Amino acid sequence: MTHPTAHTVADALDALRETTPLVQSLTNVVSANFVTNVLLAAGASNAHIDNVHEAAAFAAVAGGVLVNLGTPDDGTAEAFVLAADGAVAAGTPWVLDPVGVGGLPWRTSLAADLLTRRPTAVRGNASEIVALAGLGSSTRGVDSSVDSKDAVPAAIALLDHADAVSASGPIDYLVGRGSSGPVGLTVGGGSPLLTKVTTTGCSLGALVAAYLAVTPDSLTGLTAAHTHVAVAAELAEHTSSGPGSFSVAYLDALASVTPDDIRARARIEPLEL
Amino acid sequence: MTHPTAHTVADALDALRETTPLVQSLTNVVSANFVTNVLLAAGASNAHIDNVHEAAAFAAVAGGVLVNLGTPDDGTAEAFVLAADGAVAAGTPWVLDPVGVGGLPWRTSLAADLLTRRPTAVRGNASEIVALAGLGSSTRGVDSSVDSKDAVPAAIALLDHADAVSASGPIDYLVGRGSSGPVGLTVGGGSPLLTKVTTTGCSLGALVAAYLAVTPDSLTGLTAAHTHVAVAAELAEHTSSGPGSFSVAYLDALASVTPDDIRARARIEPLEL
Amino acid sequence: MTHPTAHTVADALDALRETTPLVQSLTNVVSANFVTNVLLAAGASNAHIDNVHEAAAFAAVAGGVLVNLGTPDDGTAEAFVLAADGAVAAGTPWVLDPVGVGGLPWRTSLAADLLTRRPTAVRGNASEIVALAGLGSSTRGVDSSVDSKDAVPAAIALLDHADAVSASGPIDYLVGRGSSGPVGLTVGGGSPLLTKVTTTGCSLGALVAAYLAVTPDSLTGLTAAHTHVAVAAELAEHTSSGPGSFSVAYLDALASVTPDDIRARARIEPLEL
Numbered sequence: 175m176t177h178p179t180a181h182t183v184a185d186a187l188d189a190l191r192e193t194t195p196l197v198q199s200l201t202n203v204v205s206a207n208f209v210t211n212v213l214l215a216a217g218a219s220n221a222h223i224d225n226v227h228e229a230a231a232f233a234a235v236a237g238g239v240l241v242n243l244g245t246p247d248d249g250t251a252e253a254f255v256l257a258a259d260g261a262v263a264a265g266t267p268w269v270l271d272p273v274g275v276g277g278l279p280w281r282t283s284l285a286a287d288l289l290t291r292r293p294t295a296v297r298g299n300a301s302e303i304v305a306l307a308g309l310g311s312s313t314r315g316v317d318s319s320v321d322s323k324d325a326v327p328a329a330i331a332l333l334d335h336a337d338a339v340s341a342s343g344p345i346d347y348l349v350g351r352g353s354s355g356p357v358g359l360t361v362g363g364g365s366p367l368l369t370k371v372t373t374t375g376c377s378l379g380a381l382v383a384a385y386l387a388v389t390p391d392s393l394t395g396l397t398a399a400h401t402h403v404a405v406a407a408e409l410a411e412h413t414s415s416g417p418g419s420f421s422v423a424y425l426d427a428l429a430s431v432t433p434d435d436i437r438a439r440a441r442i443e444p445l446e447l
Numbered sequence: 448m449t450h451p452t453a454h455t456v457a458d459a460l461d462a463l464r465e466t467t468p469l470v471q472s473l474t475n476v477v478s479a480n481f482v483t484n485v486l487l488a489a490g491a492s493n494a495h496i497d498n499v500h501e502a503a504a505f506a507a508v509a510g511g512v513l514v515n516l517g518t519p520d521d522g523t524a525e526a527f528v529l530a531a532d533g534a535v536a537a538g539t540p541w542v543l544d545p546v547g548v549g550g551l552p553w554r555t556s557l558a559a560d561l562l563t564r565r566p567t568a569v570r571g572n573a574s575e576i577v578a579l580a581g582l583g584s585s586t587r588g589v590d591s592s593v594d595s596k597d598a599v600p601a602a603i604a605l606l607d608h609a610d611a612v613s614a615s616g617p618i619d620y621l622v623g624r625g626s627s628g629p630v631g632l633t634v635g636g637g638s639p640l641l642t643k644v645t646t647t648g649c650s651l652g653a654l655v656a657a658y659l660a661v662t663p664d665s666l667t668g669l670t671a672a673h674t675h676v677a678v679a680a681e682l683a684e685h686t687s688s689g690p691g692s693f694s695v696a697y698l699d700a701l702a703s704v705t706p707d708d709i710r711a712r713a714r715i716e717p718l719e720l
Numbered sequence: 721m722t723h724p725t726a727h728t729v730a731d732a733l734d735a736l737r738e739t740t741p742l743v744q745s746l747t748n749v750v751s752a753n754f755v756t757n758v759l760l761a762a763g764a765s766n767a768h769i770d771n772v773h774e775a776a777a778f779a780a781v782a783g784g785v786l787v788n789l790g791t792p793d794d795g796t797a798e799a800f801v802l803a804a805d806g807a808v809a810a811g812t813p814w815v816l817d818p819v820g821v822g823g824l825p826w827r828t829s830l831a832a833d834l835l836t837r838r839p840t841a842v843r844g845n846a847s848e849i850v851a852l853a854g855l856g857s858s859t860r861g862v863d864s865s866v867d868s869k870d871a872v873p874a875a876i877a878l879l880d881h882a883d884a885v886s887a888s889g890p891i892d893y894l895v896g897r898g899s900s901g902p903v904g905l906t907v908g909g910g911s912p913l914l915t916k917v918t919t920t921g922c923s924l925g926a927l928v929a930a931y932l933a934v935t936p937d938s939l940t941g942l943t944a945a946h947t948h949v950a951v952a953a954e955l956a957e958h959t960s961s962g963p964g965s966f967s968v969a970y971l972d973a974l975a976s977v978t979p980d981d982i983r984a985r986a987r988i989e990p991l992e993l
Contacts, residue, residue: 204752204768206477206518210645215690220645222477225520227553235550245752247771247795249520277781280773370975372756372766416972417761425691429643479750479791483918488963493918495750498793500826508823522793699962702916 177357178397180440184433186389186398191217195237195387199380200224200257202244202273205373208421209240212377215428216402218384229253230260237387239268240380241288243281244373251284258291267294267386267395270336271379276305294386295338295396297379300325303341307331322347330356330447337392340382342375346400347445350393357393358445363404370417371424378403397442405439406431450630451670453713457706459662459671464490468510468660472653473497473530475517475546478646481694482513485650488701489675491657502526503533510660512541513653514561516554517646524557531564540567540659540668543609544652549578567659568611568669570652573598576614580604595620603629603720610665613655615648619673620718623666630666631718636677643690644697651676670715678712679704723903724943726986730979732935732944737763741783741933745926746770746803748790748819751919754967755786758923761974762948764930775799776806783933785814786926787834789827790919797830804837813840813932813941816882817925822851840932841884841942843925846871849887853877868893876902876993883938886928888921892946893991896939903939904991909950916963917970924949943988951985952977 196219201209206222213220223232226249233239239261241254261268270293272285285306289296298306299318307328322343329339329349338350346361368374381399389395406427414420469492474482479495486493496505499522506512512534514527534541543566545558558579562569571579572591580601595616602612602622611623619634641647654672662668679700687693742765747755752768759766769778772795779785785807787800807814816839818831831852835842844852845864853874868889875885875895884896892907914920927945935941952973960966 202768203476203749204756207480207645207753210477211690211694214643214645221547222475222518223547223551224518225553228551232551245768245770274767274769278769278774278778280771370760372753372760416975417757418968418971418975421757421971422691422695422968425694426689429689429691476749480753480918483750484963484967487916487918494820495748495791496820496824497791498826501824505824695964695968698964698967702962702964 177359177444178394178442180437180442182394183398183401183440183442184436186385186394187402187433187436189388190384193388194219195384196221197238197240197380197383198223198232198236198257199240200229200250200254201240201242201376201380204244205242205376208373209377209380211425212428213380213384215425216381216384220380224250224253226253226256230256233257233260233266234264236266238383239266240271240383241268242271242273242376242379243275243285244273244376246281246284254288255291258288258293262292267383269293269379269383269386270296271376272296272298272302272306273376275302289335293336295382295392296332296336297340297342297382299375300341300343303332303339304328318343326358338396340396340400342378348393348396348400349447350396356447358447359397360443360445361397361400361404362441362443363408363439365407365411367411367414367417367420368407371421401436401440401442402428402431404441405435408439450632450717451667451715453710453715455667456671456674456713457709459658459667460675460706460709462661463657466661467492468657469494470511470513470653470656471496471505471509471530472513473502473523473527474513474515474649474653477517478515478649481646482650482653484698485701486653486657488698489654489657493653497523497526499526499529503529506530506533506539507537509539511656512539513544513656514541515544515546515649515652516548516558517546517649519554519557527561528564531561531566535565540656542566542652542656542659543569544649545569545571545575545579546649548575562608566609568655568665569605569609570613570615570655572648573614573616576605576612577601591616599631611669613669613673615651621666621669621673622720623669629720631720632670633716633718634670634673634677635714636681636712638680638684640684640687640690640693641680644694674709674713674715675701675704677714678708681712723905723990724940724988726983726988728940729944729947729986730982732931732940733948733979733982735934736930739934740765741930742767743784743786743926743929744769744778744782744803745786746775746796746800747786747788747922747926750790751788751922754919755923755926757971758974759926759930761971762927762930766926770796770799772799772802776802779803779806779812780810782812784929785812786817786929787814788817788819788922788925789821789831790819790922792827792830800834801837804834804839808838813929815839815925815929815932816842817922818842818844818848818852819922821848835881839882841928841938842878842882843886843888843928845921846887846889849878849885850874864889872904884942886942886946888924894939894942894946895993896942902993904993905943906989906991907943907946907950908987908989909954909985911953911957913957913960913963913966914953917967947982947986947988948974948977950987951981954985
């Protein structure tokens with residue numbers, strides 16, 4: 175696997191806009207609207223199909239599937255498993271976003287079960303990645319209490335179950351499986367205002383699912399989503415005066431960012447593992 | 448039935464603002480917030496009552512009911528039926544929005560059941576209208592893959608079950624029952640940005656429920672909602688730089704649009720059937 | 721208990737920003753996103769944990785809990801009780817927001833049950849407060865049909881169950897338990913546009929839960945939340961041209977309001993009881 179660069183990410187953005195991949199999102203009620211608006215703005219499409227009757231079958235026609243553990247109940251938890259298995263059976267890439275895993279035992283065991291079903295990619299904050307790998311547990315609600323860099327060993331451990339893993343933070347740490355062992359990189363940029371608008375992380379997970387549908391390998395898809403978000407957030411911050419206006423500008427920027435913007439502004443660095 | 452015009456629609460807007468009809472929405476989790484904000488901005492009111500204990504009784508006190516199939520589960524699916532039957536029993540108009548019908552068998556049979564309970568109006572995209580009429584099935588997730596005009600025969604067929612039916616698209620196609628057979632019209636205008644903000648269609652369906660509470664016949668109510676939305680979207684586009692700012696400007700425009708704006712900007716044309 | 725003033729409220733804002741209390745919200749699907757964004761903007765944090773497996777345990781680690789009856793179903797209704805009992809057992813303050821109580825029998829009996837579990841504070845509109853106290857029932861959907869001032873006797877009656885109670889309206893009426901009987905005050909300001917954006921009331925209830933985590937007594941926490949919201953809304957109105965832009969400006973203002981703004985603009989008046 176070649177290391178994803180600003181150029182491969184720019185190509186991925188072109189591919190996203192050309193093919194408008196359809197994401198199936200099984201995501202929490204806090205994020206449902208914003209996740210869809212982020213996908214539409216970025217250039218993808220979304221259907222929130224999370225009932226037990228339709229989750230598995232739809233995973234076969236979707237371009238990518240997001241399973242986000244933010245607000246599970248017994249019904250959606252069952253649908254998560256059905257969608258994950260449906261995705262794997264159909265060869266559809268799927269993303270696990272282990273929101274709140276660590277501090278909450280029920281969803282932590284749900285996440286452990288889902289992990290055995292082999293997500294294509296896992297995206298979380300550092301606390302969640304550490305907890306999901308079984309290397310600790312310090313999640314405070316749904317926010318991270320671990321520095322992203324410290325989640326790298328956990329992310330590498332999770333490559334036993336997933337093709338690519340990321341821990342989001344001020345700098346994002348991403349790892350993937352290379353031909354001779356794990357490959358890593360960081361994505362910088364973004365904006366501190368991303369932490370003041372809810373479900374920006376959830377919608378990044380959804381965008382990973384969209385990019386996995388149009389990229390040749392999982393680490394490239396993961397990198398493209400993180401980079402698209404980071405560049406858009408950086409641009410949006412310039413025209414924002416708080417979290418409300420940032421949220422609006424962020425959606426505008428996700429839509430207006432061009433491949434040239436990506437090539438000029440992406441901050442992708444190799445990470446020694 | 449006289450053919451609705453810009454003038455009858457302008458009168459309907461006056462009536463909406465004067466009476467602030469209360470809509471009961473049973474709608475998907477993606478749309479719940481935006482649907483309510485659209486209704487409040489336009490001049491109506493909303494209560495999202497979709498549990499099995501309250502759905503039927505509330506339909507008797509609401510001015511109009513929206514049943515939207517976007518994210519059903521077993522509980523809300525049961526509530527849909529209760530609300531529909533409660534609305535019919537009480538003489539409350541109700542709107543069926545068959546989101547995703549066609550490609551998804553479970554909700555397609557749910558929609559077929561609901562159709563037998565005689566919605567006052569049906570609003571969908573062209574694919575959904577075609578599928579609901581049993582004339583084909585080509586829905587891709589929740590987006591349409593059929594041109595709106597091609598849904599007109601399906602819309603006419605659905606008049607066996609509903610008083611008025613619309614297929615949304617770049618141009619909206621609306622049909623209703625006239626004294627000597629079906630009557631049709633188109634509503635133009637709007638903005639391509641409507642497709643880049645999620646649940647603009649769902650919230651149009653909710654606005655139909657609001658207008659049905661204040662208009663003398665169903666096609667007028669349907670036409671008023673489509674026109675209010677089209678004129679507001681056109682105005683909003685002028686001050687938008689992307690989907691985020693469009694969404695904000697759209698809510699502002701729904702609130703600021705006057706009957707004079709409707710008379711000046713409505714693009715309602717008769718449709719030969 | 722000393723009467724809360726603009727100065728104690730300004731101190732509470734400092735405390736909120738310094739400690740970032742974590743709210744557990746069990747709130748309706750219409751409000752889920754906005755509630756969280758309001759909390760983040762104001763300076764708190766939120767986790768929407770409303771499933772029966774996690775609701776009770778999380779109430780022990782949260783700084784405050786919001787139980788909002790906007791869109792209950794059988795599962796969340798059970799979680800409400802678990803969270804309330806978990807909060808009381810752990811000494812975590814919790815807020816009851818009785819949305820729609822009065823007109824809807826099922827949730828009214830649910831609210832009556834929750835009231836016996838001793839919420840720290842109750843926040844509702846005037847109709848809901850009157851209905852919850854068993855003094856009448858005139859809720860129209862989820863909007864109030866009673867003037868806030870007329871809810872004061874009901875609010876005082878509810879002090880048998882809660883430490884502090886508020887009825888929101890153009891002017892908010894707040895009561896708490898003093899050493900020699902009930903103490904009352906009013907909070908003015910705000911903006912009529914608050915009624916044109918959905919779930920501003922729900923998010924105020926959530927902010928009460930946040931402030932209860934950082935204030936010495938319940939009436940101070942309740943007053944701080946009402947005042948923060950009123951000052952932010954007043955500032956936001958200046959830069960708004962409708963409900964869409966108000967909603968954005970409101971989030972910005974919740975974040976930018978300083979303790980000095982509170983001291984200069986708070987409109988807190990004592991209320992003779």
